[in-house]
Amino acid sequence: MTVGLAHLIRRPIVPADAAVLAELLNAIEVVDVFGEYYSEEDAADQINAPLLDLERGTVGIFDGDRMVGYSSAAHKLLVEDVHRVTLSGGVRPEYRRRGLGAELLAAGIASAKALHAIHHPGLPLAVDAQNNALNDSARVCYQAAGMTPVRWYSHMRHPLGAAVVDLPQPDGLVVEGYSVAGDAEFFAVSNEAALDRWGGAPMPPEQWRAFLGWPAFRPDLSFLLRDADSGTAAGMLLTFSWDADTAATGVRDAQLIRFGTRRAYRNRGVASALISHALRSARDAGFDRASVEVDADSPTGSNGLYERVGFSVARTEVRYSLNA
Template sequence: MHPELTWRPLTREDARASADLLNAMEAVDRTGENYTEEDTLQELVDPYADLERGSLAAFAGEVMVGYAKVRFRPVAAEVHRVFLDGGVHPDHRRRGVGTRLLRAGVEAARALHALHHPAAKLVVDVHKAEHVAGLAELVRAQGFTPVRHYRHLEHPLGDAIGDAALPDGLRVEPWSEPADEDFRRVRNLAFEDHWGATPMPPDHWRNKVVNQTFQPAASFLVRDAAGTPVAVLVTMWWEADTAATGVRDARFMVVGTVREHRGRGIASGLVAHALRAVADQGYDRASASVDSAAPPGGSGLFERAGFTPTMRYVRWALEP
C-alpha cells in the first residue's frame, strides 16, 4: 500500500514538518488549533511519548502527510489510559493512510502498556472534535466507542464579565516560581476524582503546563487564611492561533478546587478574577473545555460566568 509514501517513527527533528501538517489539517477541519514549530517540538519532547516505540509518520518526500503518536501515563492503578493522537493531511485522506496509522497507534499502545503498566487494564483513548469529517467512521471501524463528550466554551470578555467574588478569608495570587509546586500539587488534588485524570509529576507538569504557552500573569492560586492553597487556575495562550485569527484567546486550561473546599463559590470567584485579569491584559476572549459529565459545578460554573459552548469533542476508547 501507498508505494509513494515512506514510513518511520517521529523524531525531534520533525517539529517543522509536524507543524506544517497540523496547520494544513486545521485549514479544513476548523478546530481552532494552530501550531508553531516550537509548539510541536514541545509535543515531541514529552517525557511520556516514546517516539521510537510509540509513533509512526508517513512522508511524501520531505512532507509529512500523516502521523500517529501515543503517550503513556506516568501513573496507573487499575486502568492505564494511553492517549493516541494523530491525523492525515487533507490531500491524502480516504486512501487508507489513517487506518494504517490508527492500527499502528493501537499496537504501540499495547507495547508501551506492557513495558510500563502491565498489571493494569489497558484502554486506548482518542480525543477529537466531533465535526471532523470521516473521523467517527475511522475509529468505529477499529472498534473504538464514544465514552465521553466535552464542550469547548468561549467568553467575549468586556461587559460580559460577572462580579462573583471569593469568599471571605481567601486570597488570590498570581503564579510565581516559588509557588509553582503549590500550583502543581493543588492541580493534582483537585483532579483526584475527575474521570481519567492522573497525577502530574514534575517533568510532565513542566512539559504540558509551564511551557512556552503558559501565561504566568493570568494564572492564579487561591489560599485560605492559613496560607494553604485550595484552588488553581492556569491560563495558556497559543501565538499561532492569534497569528491565524487575529484573536488573542486566554485558554483556561486548568481550573480546580480541592474537594473539601468545593461548594463555597471559590471556583466562581476565581474564574471571575481571571476574566477581569485577562481583559486588563489585552486578551480578546477567554475559553475553556468542560467534561459533560464532570463533577458538580463544572459546566454550570462557566455558563454562569458568561461562557457559551461553541464546539463539541468526543473521547473515543478501545479496550484491545
C-alpha cells in the same frame, strides 16, 4: 500497505520533524477544526514532551520531505486503576480516503499496547482518542477499529469585555498570582483535583516542569486561592495563550487549561472566584476572548458553572475508547 502509496515512508517522529509536523497540523486544522494552530516551536514542545516515547509511540508518514500523516500514543506514568493511553493523529486532507487514517489508527493502538506492556502490564488498558463531533470520517474510522464514544467535551468561549461577571472571593480566601515560590502548591492542587476527573491521573514532576516551560504559559493570568487562616492552597487555575493561534485568527485567546479545587474547599465558590478573576485579568491585559474545555458529563456540573459566568459552547468533541 495501501496500493498506490508504497512510495510513502513510515518511520518514528524525531525532534528534527518539528517544522513539518507544525505544517501538517495546520493543514489538518483547516478541515477538522480543533481551534489549534502550531508554530515550529509549539510542535517541538509536543515532540519533546518528557514522557513521549518517540521510537515506540509515534509514526510519521512522509511523501518526500513532506509529512502527510502521523500517529502519537501518549502513555501515563502515574496510574491507579486503568492505564489510559491517549492517541492523537491525522492525515493531510488531500491524502485522505486512501486508507492512511485506518493504518495510522491501527499503528497507534499497537503502540499503546506496546507501551502498556512496558509500563503497566498488570492493569487494564484503555486506548482513547478525541475528535470534533462533526468529523464523521473520524467517527467511522474509530468505530471500524472497535472504539466507542464514552465522553463528550464542550469547548466554550467567553467574549470578555462587558460580559465579564465580577464575583466576590469566598470569605477567608485570598488570591495570589503564580510564582516560582508557590509552584509546588499549584502542582499539588492540580494533581489532587485530577484524581476526581474522569480518566484523570496525576502529572509527574518532569511533565509539569515541561508543561509550564511552554512559551504559551501566562503566569500573569494564573492564580491560586489560599486560606488566609491556615495558609492552605484551596484552588488553582493556569492560563495559556498561543501566538500561532493569534497569528492565524487575529484573536488573542486566554485559554484556561488546568484548574482545580481541593476537596475540602469545594462548594464554597472557589472555582467561580478563580475563573472570574482570570477573566477580569485577561480583559484588562487586552485579550479578545477566553476559552476552556469542559467535560460535559462532569458530576460537578462544570458546563453550568462556566455558563453562569458568561461562557457559551463553540463546539463539541467526542472521546472514543477501546478496552484493549
